[in-house]
Amino acid sequence: MHYGQARSIITHWVHIQLFTISSQICETLTNVLFAVPALRAHFSFDQIPFSLSTQHQPLQQPMARILSLLHSQTLVTLTGVRRTVVCRMSLEARARELFATAVEAVQPDAVVRRGVERKDDSLVIDGRTFALRNNLHLVGFGKAVLGMAAEAERIAGDHLVKGVISVPHGIQETLRCHGKSQMLLKDNSRIKVMEGAKHNLPDGDAQHAAQCIKQLASELTEKDLLLVLISGGGSALLPAPIPPISLEEKHDVTRRLAGAGATIQELNTVRRALSLLKGGGLAHVAHPAQVVALILSDVIGDPLDLIASGPTVRTDVWPEEVISILQSYKLSDSLPASVKEVLGRGSPRWENIKEESAGKGGVLNTVIGSNSIALKSAGRRARELGFRPVVLSGDVCGDVKAVSRLYGLLARFASSREEPAPELAAEMLRLGPEVGVESWDLCRTMQVLDEGRKEGWGATCLLAGGEPTVELTGKGRGGRNQELALRVGLELRGMELPPKGPMFLSGGTDGQDGPTDAAGAITDGGLWEEARAQGLDVEGTLKDNDSFTFLSKVSGGHRLLSPGLTGTNVMDVHMLLLPSIPIRIPNDPEADDRSLRYM
Numbered sequence: 001m002h003y004g005q006a007r008s009i010i011t012h013w014v015h016i017q018l019f020t021i022s023s024q025i026c027e028t029l030t031n032v033l034f035a036v037p038a039l040r041a042h043f044s045f046d047q048i049p050f051s052l053s054t055q056h057q058p059l060q061q062p063m064a065r066i067l068s069l070l071h072s073q074t075l076v077t078l079t080g081v082r083r084t085v086v087c088r089m090s091l092e093a094r095a096r097e098l099f100a101t102a103v104e105a106v107q108p109d110a111v112v113r114r115g116v117e118r119k120d121d122s123l124v125i126d127g128r129t130f131a132l133r134n135n136l137h138l139v140g141f142g143k144a145v146l147g148m149a150a151e152a153e154r155i156a157g158d159h160l161v162k163g164v165i166s167v168p169h170g171i172q173e174t175l176r177c178h179g180k181s182q183m184l185l186k187d188n189s190r191i192k193v194m195e196g197a198k199h200n201l202p203d204g205d206a207q208h209a210a211q212c213i214k215q216l217a218s219e220l221t222e223k224d225l226l227l228v229l230i231s232g233g234g235s236a237l238l239p240a241p242i243p244p245i246s247l248e249e250k251h252d253v254t255r256r257l258a259g260a261g262a263t264i265q266e267l268n269t270v271r272r273a274l275s276l277l278k279g280g281g282l283a284h285v286a287h288p289a290q291v292v293a294l295i296l297s298d299v300i301g302d303p304l305d306l307i308a309s310g311p312t313v314r315t316d317v318w319p320e321e322v323i324s325i326l327q328s329y330k331l332s333d334s335l336p337a338s339v340k341e342v343l344g345r346g347s348p349r350w351e352n353i354k355e356e357s358a359g360k361g362g363v364l365n366t367v368i369g370s371n372s373i374a375l376k377s378a379g380r381r382a383r384e385l386g387f388r389p390v391v392l393s394g395d396v397c398g399d400v401k402a403v404s405r406l407y408g409l410l411a412r413f414a415s416s417r418e419e420p421a422p423e424l425a426a427e428m429l430r431l432g433p434e435v436g437v438e439s440w441d442l443c444r445t446m447q448v449l450d451e452g453r454k455e456g457w458g459a460t461c462l463l464a465g466g467e468p469t470v471e472l473t474g475k476g477r478g479g480r481n482q483e484l485a486l487r488v489g490l491e492l493r494g495m496e497l498p499p500k501g502p503m504f505l506s507g508g509t510d511g512q513d514g515p516t517d518a519a520g521a522i523t524d525g526g527l528w529e530e531a532r533a534q535g536l537d538v539e540g541t542l543k544d545n546d547s548f549t550f551l552s553k554v555s556g557g558h559r560l561l562s563p564g565l566t567g568t569n570v571m572d573v574h575m576l577l578l579p580s581i582p583i584r585i586p587n588d589p590e591a592d593d594r595s596l597r598y599m
């Protein structure tokens with residue numbers, strides 16, 4: 001049998017459309033076919049359906065022939081051949097499902113379950129074993145910590161002696177209202193829940209919680225194990241200013257810094273220098289107990305010393321660095337005397353912390369959930385939903401204007417039926433570093449898109465993550481994800497509409513984008529026309545940062561992404577769904593419209 005025969009079998013099989021193979025075999029087969037250039041040039045795999053059900057004998061024979069022809073798999077794999085009802089979800093439904101999958105992968109209880117294994121009377125974390133002898137204590141601070149604590153208590157059982165967590169004001173009531181009971185502690189829990197930091201700002205309640213956490217940590221002995229649960233928002237929930245700095249003084253410095261546009265790196269570098277518990281202070285207080293920190297990251301690159309200002313990561317404070325940050329935002333002259341005094345003391349502070357050590361008195365810091373885990377999970381699901389997944393980058397930052405331009409260019413690059421103009425790639429390479437995307441990642445992605453376009457690989461799901469910024473120029477209601485989606489919608493203007501054209505989604509994994517009820521939005525090339533038909537002013541909306549109001553009105557608000565509060569936070573997820581470009585097989589009578597399908 002030669003490739004021509006194989007091709008007709010494959011074509012026949014693809015066009016049956018009602019039958020499919022398990023996703024594992026689908027992947028194997030697809031990989032095998034991609035590996036054979038003679039076949040690669042002729043087939044578009046966007047039509048490989050998916051989903052699983054009962055065995056279907058008639059398909060086994062042609063598949064066996066394909067596989068044996070390609071010298072790869074044995075017939076054993078064919079026992080997985082199944083019959084199915086083809087699921088043809090719309091692009092939009094799949095975009096929403098992929099976002100839900102990304103969020104699901106980083107649910108606080110799920111990440112703790114994956115990160116902590118109970119083996120008899122010990123916990124296994126990051127490959128290390130910690131003996132449990134009714135010696136486990138727990139503290140935590142951050143927006144996702146309630147769900148993490150509930151799961152940790154379920155795993156540790158009676159070995160948990162006691163715990164204190166500092167969580168956002170009103171979170172228990174909110175989670176109850178959203179039916180997220182698995183994220184709440186049971187009535188007889190040994191963990192004390194302390195709510196504070198209203199509007200994400202350190203306050204007296206959060207300071208009291210920090211004192212209780214410090215107290216618990218300071219009472220531990222070398223026989224004890226302290227589990228520290230950390231997630232985004234932890235800095236505001238663990239305020240412990242170094243005396244004589246008052247909470248108000250510290251808050252005033254950080255508030256002015258944030259207002260002046262300081263990055264989270266700059267902000268937390270300053271916070272660490274003014275705090276008793278940040279920058280390794282908590283681990284210092286807990287010494288000589290063994291400390292294990294489970295971290296759900298909300299900072300690009302997962303820097304341990306910056307997430308929640310690194311209370312379990314020994315970090316030396318360099319006053320010169322802190323002063324230079326304050327100077328760059330013109331704050332150094334107006335500092336309170338107490339802050340100047342503390343900065344005058346210098347570093348190092350915590351000599352007794354043995355980092356990454358599993359021995360007594362050591363500290364293990366481990367990231368159990370992050371944006372990249374969310375993207376990976378969405379990528380796996382994308383494959384099941386018929387896409388070829390490509391992760392562009394998890395470090396997207398910078399102004400939403402530049403970010404939206406990059407996605408617009410990527411969409412044009414991928415959708416072009418002809419060789420894209422070199423200026424397109426050049427502009428992307430220029431923009432990439434501006435928005436945190438490495439040139440290498442861009443080149444890799446362009447190569448995948450280019451090959452997909454030339455060889456008909458089918459629909460692509462381009463995934464990215466991070467936290468871009470919006471320059472606020474107006475007083476409207478919106479968030480960075482909605483504004484990004486709106487801007488990408490404008491970039492896609494003039495391109496084909498889904499299902500033939502691209503679709504973009506941007507969503508905050510916490511379910512709340514800025515001060516709005518939506519997490520983000522879904523847009524495509526039709527947005528501009530829809531807005532015009534409804535008499536909505538897109539330019540005015542952008543000037544006033546009023547994306548939420550706009551998206552609530554346009555097409556009855558159906559473009560909004562509103563999953564409700566998710567109880568987790570690993571920054572944002574971006575998704576560009578790129579349908580396949582139909583390819584024609586030259587001089588092939590079978591290459592009619594049946595092969596020109598889109599996902």
Ligand SMILES: Nc1ncnc2c1ncn2[C@@H]1O[C@H](COP(=O)(O)OP(=O)(O)OP(=O)(O)O)[C@@H](O)[C@H]1O
Pocket residue numbers: 200232233298469470472475476477478479480483508510512513514515544545546547569
């Ligand atoms: N009207 C608006 N339009 C666009 N963006 C806005 C608007 N109002 C606020 N923002 C942006 O929303 C961001 C704050 O939103 P959000 O509360 O989702 O922050 P976050 O960074 O996700 O917080 P955390 O990481 O603590 O959860 C800020 O970056 C701010 O610039």
Ligand SMILES: O=C(O)[C@H](O)CO
Pocket residue numbers: 231232233234235236264268298299306307308309
């Ligand atoms: O709490 C904080 O410092 C921010 O959410 C970053 O982790």
